[in-house]
Every structure is written in C-alpha cells, then in structure tokens.
Amino acid sequence: MPMDAKDVVFVLGGWAHARGPLYQRLARAVRDAIRRGDIGAPARLPSERDLARTLGVSRTTVVSAYRVLRDEGLVESARGSGTRVSPSKVAGASMPPVVTPTLRLLGDPTDGVVDCSSSAVASVEGLRDDLLRVESPDVRRLAEGSPYEPLGLPGLRAAIAGRYRALGLPTDPDEILVTTGAQQAVELLFTFFGRDRGAIVVENPTYAGALDAARAAGARVIGVDTGDEGVRLAELRDKLERFPVRLAYLMTRCHNPTGGVMDDAGRRAVARLAARAGAPVVDDMTMSDLVFDARPRSLLASSGGDNVVTIGSFSKLFWPGLRVGWVRASRPLIGRLARMKVVADLGSSQLSQLVAERLVGETDSFAAVRRSQLSQRLELVAALLRRELPEWSFVPPRGGPFLWARLPHGDADAFAAVALSHGVRVLSGRRMSPDDSTAGHVRISFVAEPDALRVAVARLRAAWDAFDGSGAAERVPVQVVV
Numbered sequence: 001m002p003m004d005a006k007d008v009v010f011v012l013g014g015w016a017h018a019r020g021p022l023y024q025r026l027a028r029a030v031r032d033a034i035r036r037g038d039i040g041a042p043a044r045l046p047s048e049r050d051l052a053r054t055l056g057v058s059r060t061t062v063v064s065a066y067r068v069l070r071d072e073g074l075v076e077s078a079r080g081s082g083t084r085v086s087p088s089k090v091a092g093a094s095m096p097p098v099v100t101p102t103l104r105l106l107g108d109p110t111d112g113v114v115d116c117s118s119s120a121v122a123s124v125e126g127l128r129d130d131l132l133r134v135e136s137p138d139v140r141r142l143a144e145g146s147p148y149e150p151l152g153l154p155g156l157r158a159a160i161a162g163r164y165r166a167l168g169l170p171t172d173p174d175e176i177l178v179t180t181g182a183q184q185a186v187e188l189l190f191t192f193f194g195r196d197r198g199a200i201v202v203e204n205p206t207y208a209g210a211l212d213a214a215r216a217a218g219a220r221v222i223g224v225d226t227g228d229e230g231v232r233l234a235e236l237r238d239k240l241e242r243f244p245v246r247l248a249y250l251m252t253r254c255h256n257p258t259g260g261v262m263d264d265a266g267r268r269a270v271a272r273l274a275a276r277a278g279a280p281v282v283d284d285m286t287m288s289d290l291v292f293d294a295r296p297r298s299l300l301a302s303s304g305g306d307n308v309v310t311i312g313s314f315s316k317l318f319w320p321g322l323r324v325g326w327v328r329a330s331r332p333l334i335g336r337l338a339r340m341k342v343v344a345d346l347g348s349s350q351l352s353q354l355v356a357e358r359l360v361g362e363t364d365s366f367a368a369v370r371r372s373q374l375s376q377r378l379e380l381v382a383a384l385l386r387r388e389l390p391e392w393s394f395v396p397p398r399g400g401p402f403l404w405a406r407l408p409h410g411d412a413d414a415f416a417a418v419a420l421s422h423g424v425r426v427l428s429g430r431r432m433s434p435d436d437s438t439a440g441h442v443r444i445s446f447v448a449e450p451d452a453l454r455v456a457v458a459r460l461r462a463a464w465d466a467f468d469g470s471g472a473a474e475r476v477p478v479q480v481v482v
Contacts, residue, residue, distance in 0.1 A: 002082055003039070005046040005054040009413055010431070011038035022057065023064035030065065034074055034085055041087040045075065056414060113420065114456040116445045117427045119256075119401055120320040126369045127318075131358045134351055142354065148347035151338050152178025152326070156353045159360040160312070160326055169302050177334045179341065180348045182286045182313035182325035186249070187213040188337045188344075189282055189309065189327070193247035194219025201239055201248040203231050205404075205432040205441070207256045207284065210249055214434075223434040226255060228395050230262025233269050240277035248274055248281040252300050253288035257432055257443040258404045259397020261291055264298045271304035280333075286313040286325070289367040291399035292375050306330040314356050316401070317363065317370060324348065324356040374401055377446040377453060384457040385444075389464060403444045404429070412442050415467050422463040424456045 008030075015029030033039045045051070048062040055062070066083055069075040077083045124132070151157065157173040164171035179185040186209060194200050194217035202210055204223030214221045222239050225232045231250055239245065250270065252262040262270075274281040283300040301308040306329075313325035327337060341347075359366075381403060382396055394405040407415060412428035419426055419442075429441030444460075446453060 002044040002046050002050075005050045006413060006430070006436075008033075008039065008046055008051060009054050009417070010428075011036075015417075023061045024068065026055075026057070026061060026065040027068040030069060031072070031074060039085060041085040043085045044081070045083045045085070047082060054414075112423055114424045114448060114452050114459065116448065116453075116456050117425045117443070118320075118445050118447050120316050120318075121370065121373055121401070121447045122319070124319055126366060127359075127362065131362065132355060134354060138354060139351070142350045148342075149350065150342045150347040151334070152176065152348065153350060153353045153357065156324075156357040156360075157326075159357050160328075163360055163363065164299075164310075164328060167299060169299050171328060172331075174331050175328055175334060177327045177329070177337055177341065178348055178353060179325045179327060180345060181315055181323040182284065182311050183209050183213070184341070184344070184348075185311045185313075185325045185327045186210050186282075186284070187216070188340050189247065189311075190214050190219055190249075191217045192336060192340060193280070198246040199243050201236070201243075201245050201279075202434060203250055203255065204434060205257055205429060205438045206249070206434070207251065208427070208432050210284075211432070211434060221434040223437070226258065226260060228258060228260040228398065230255070230260055230266050231270070233266065233273070236270065237273050240273055240279060245277060245279040248279055249284065250281060250300075251284045251287070253283070253285050253297070254291050254399040256287060256400060257402045257427075257429070257441075258395075259400045259402060261293075261297075261398045267298060267300045268303045271300055271308060274304060275307050280307055280309055282309045282311060284311045286311060287316050287400045288312075289317050289363060290370060290374060290401065292371055293398065294367070294371060301328065309333065314359060317367060318359060322352060322356060322359075324352050371399075374446070377448075377450060378403065380450055381444065381446040381453050381457065384454065385460075388457050388461040401445050401447045403446060405442050405444055407440050407442065410440070410467060412439050415463070416442065418467050419460060419463040422459045422466070424459040424463065426460070 011033045012029040015025050030039070048059050048066065052059040052062045066075065066077070070077060074086055075083050076086050154173065156178055157176040160176050161171040161173045179188065190200060190210070190213040194214060197218060197220050199220045199222055200214055201222045201224055202214070203226035205226070211221065222243055222245070224235045224239055230252055240248070252267050252270065254261060270281060281300070281304065299310070301310050310328040311325065312328070314322045327334065329337070378396065385392060385394070385405070391408045392405050394403055397403060411430070413430050416426055416428040427443040429438035429443060430436050432438060432443065448456065
C-alpha cells in the first residue's frame with residue numbers, strides 16, 4: 001500500500017514557504033524527506049491525485065515534482081505499482097513519523113517566522129547567577145566520583161525525593177530515576193510496557209512526544225477523551241475493563257495541549273480504576289508547576305501507591321535546554337527502567353544534573369514568576385484571537401503555555417502549512433491524537449514575547465483568510481519578515 005498522503009504532507013513541513021516554481025519546491029521537499037529518512041526505500045509514495053488533493057495543489061504540480069525525482073533517480077515508477085523510492089539511492093526503510101515539534105521542524109524555515117509551537121519561555125531572568133554557574137571545582141568533584149551514575153546524581157535524587165515529601169508524598173531517593181528530560185522518561189516507560197503490541201491508554205488529545213514514543217515502541221494505543229476537567233472517567237473505566245491495558249498515561253495536573261486540570265476527586269477515582277484493573281498509571285506532571293491557580297492539590301500518586309508512576313521535568317519551568325527529568329516509581333520498576341536507560345545512554349549529563357540540583361529549591365519561587373508571565377501572555381493572546389479570529393473557539397487553559405483552539409472548518413495540517421507560509425508556526429491538533437479526531441484543532445503556544453505574539457495573531461488572521469477550508473490553495477505564499 002502507498003504511504004498515507006497526510007503522513008507525507010506532515011514530513012514535508014513548510015515546503016510551500018520556499019522559493020521557485022511550486023513543483024520544484026515540492027520536489028525539493030520530498031527529496032529532503034527521503035534524505036532525512038522520513039521517507040525510506042522502497043516506500044510507495046501516494047498517487048499524484050491523492051497527494052494533490054491533500055496538499056490542495058493541482059495534479060500537474062505533483063506529476064511534475066515526481067518527474068523531477070525520477071530524473072534524479074530517487075524514485076521509480078511502473079504501471080500498476082505506482083511511484084516508489086529507489087532502493088539503490090536510499091539506505092534503509094522509512095523512519096517513524098515524528099510529531100514532537102522540535103524534531104519535526106528540522107529544516108523548516110526559521111527566518112522571520114514567529115514560533116508558536118515552542119513550550120517554554122526563553123528566559124531565566126530572576127535566577128541568581130550563582131545557581132547557574134559551574135566552576136572547575138564542581139567539575140573536578142564530578143570527575144572524581146562515580147563515572148556514570150546511571151540512576152542520577154545522589155544529591156539530585158535526594159533533592160527530588162525531598163520535594164515530593166514536602167508535597168505530602170513520602171518518597172525515598174531509591175524511588176527516583178533521573179532521565180534525560182521527561183521525553184526519555186516517557187520513552188522508557190512506553191518501551192517497557194508497550195513492547196510486543198502492549199496496549200497503552202492515552203488521553204485524546206495527548207502530548208505529541210508520547211505518541212512518538214508509543215509508535216517507536218510498537219505499542220497499541222487506545223485513546224480516551226479528555227477536556228478541561230481531565231480525562232472522561234466513564235470512558236476510562238470502559239477501556240480498562242474491555243482491553244488488556246498494560247499502562248495508562250495521563251496528565252492530571254496540567255494537560256498538554258488543553259491546559260486542563262483534574263480535581264482531587266477525579267484523581268482519586270483514576271487511582272481506584274487503575275488499581276481495580278491492575279494497570280499502572282503514569283501521571284505526567286511536567287507542567288504541574290504552571291497551573292495558574294497555584295493552590296495545593298493532592299498528587300495522584302498519594303492515592304494509588306505503587307500502582308502510580310510520576311514523571312517530572314525541569315525544562316518547562318526553567319528552560320528547554322536543561323534536559324533533566326525523572327521518574328518516581330516503586331524500587332523494582334526503577335531498577336528495570338535503569339537497566340534500559342544504561343543501554344540507551346549509560347547516564348544523563350552530570351553537569352546538567354548539578355545545575356538542576358541547585359534549582360530544586362527555587363522551584364516554588366520561580367514557578368510564581370513563570371505563572372505570572374504566562375497568565376499575562378495568555379490574556380493578551382486570548383483577547384487578540386477573540387478580536388481577529390472570532391470564528392475560532394477555545395476554552396482558556398487553566399495552566400501551561402498552550403491554547404487549544406478549534407477551527408470552524410478545515411484540516412489543521414493543511415492550515416498549519418498555510419500559517420507557516422505566512423510566517424507563524426503552530427502545531428496541528430491531528431498530531432496530538434491517536435485517531436485523528438482532533439484534526440480540527442491547532443495548538444498555539446504563547447511563550448513568545450508580547451510584541452511577537454501580536455505579530456503572530458495578525459499573521460494567523462492573514463493565513464486564515466487565505467485558507468479555503470479543505471487545504472492550502474495553490475498560490476505563491478506571502479513572504480514575511482519580522
């Protein structure tokens with residue numbers, strides 16, 4: 001069977017933003033996707049008609065682009081078997097489509113583009129210099145210690161465990177595994193529980209990186225609807241009873257992308273359902289410190305005992321390049337995950353962990369700074385969207401850096417491509433759903449500076465005016481500069 005046209009469109013990125021005749025831009029984008037491994041050999045490309053319809057261009061444009069690729073020897077065509085990538089030119093099969101924005105956008109245009117797909121404020125204003133400074137005695141002390149520390153630096157694990165205790169959840173350092181960001185924590189858990197087509201329940205929509213991890217693990221993904229009050233409990237109960245679920249992955253404290261927050265009663269109900277089903281539940285608390293209403297709430301883990309695994313991270317609160325996350329779980333599970341992590345990387349960066357250890361004590365004070373920044377920028381973006389795009393609908397998030405907006409019509413993948421051609425990057429909701437049911441939504445980040453957010457919304461308005469509701473019209477894209 002040919003590749004799904006929507007998957008091909010996705011890996012092409014912002015191809016229409018380039019220069020030159022449209023068919024040459026398309027040929028260049030397919031060529032780049034083949035060379036990156038997004039399209040491997042001997043993958044069968046979509047038919048000219050299907051790809052043209054999905055892209056919103058004429059069939060002649062696709063025919064001409066395929067002809068360029070055939071002339072270069074990158075693809076081969078045969079009557080009755082379509083167009084395939086030439087094995088003689090490409091090593092290896094296609095890589096799984098990656099929906100995590102940072103990886104997906106490698107090679108996309110950046111000059112003059114306002115990025116509304118990012119997830120963290122690009123500033124550490126308010127943190128003291130001594131917290132961020134690594135000096136030679138620090139490095140020498142690390143060098144003279146254990147060579148890898150695959151579980152994480154003892155001081156950092158103790159600090160994280162101490163923070164959980166302060167939140168009312170008794171935790172021992174042996175119940176903490178430090179990971180290279182929360183993404184590695186998700187990947188380790190999904191690989192462990194999802195191997196051999198193991199069933200994993202996720203919210204719908206969910207964190208795009210979780211779907212990446214599930215796909216890479218070969219897991220069977222089962223979606224459960226979620227909203228601004230959290231996962232639908234009746235539907236979660238139904239899925240846990242009907243399917244042999246090995247793991248449930250939820251974000252009860254601050255959901256990505258909706259910004260929803262589940263109340264304490266809901267958390268207790270989730271813990272009871274998971275315990276009854278015998279399925280561990282992961283509570284991803286990566287954005288938990290960014291809930292605008294910062295009143296203390298119970299942790300799901302406090303109701304579920306060893307049946308609940310918690311994920312955390314410093315990157316959303318401090319800065320994305322601080323690739324330090326963790327898993328809190330029972331000692332036996334931590335041991336199994338640690339053995340998998342050793343195979344992956346032997347151990348996370350000790351310099352990053354050293355900085356993270358110092359920052360644990362700053363979590364509450366710096367979270368207040370971040371919440372203030374984000375709530376002000378949310379207020380700005382929400383007002384601008386209501387004024388410029390009143391036909392769009394959204395529920396203001398209760399926390400986090402994202403606004404989850406529903407388009408009145410059309411496919412979000414196609415609109416995201418049009419938006420990029422107008423100089424603003426958003427993430428299509430299709431890429432945050434296990435079944436494409438959120439293809440009519442876009443995720444808009446509001447972490448950029450206020451002036452950039454004003455430009456972004458103006459460009460979204462222009463992009464929406466140019467969007468025909470079924471795909472990107474065949475036109476010369478607007479060229480933009482900041």
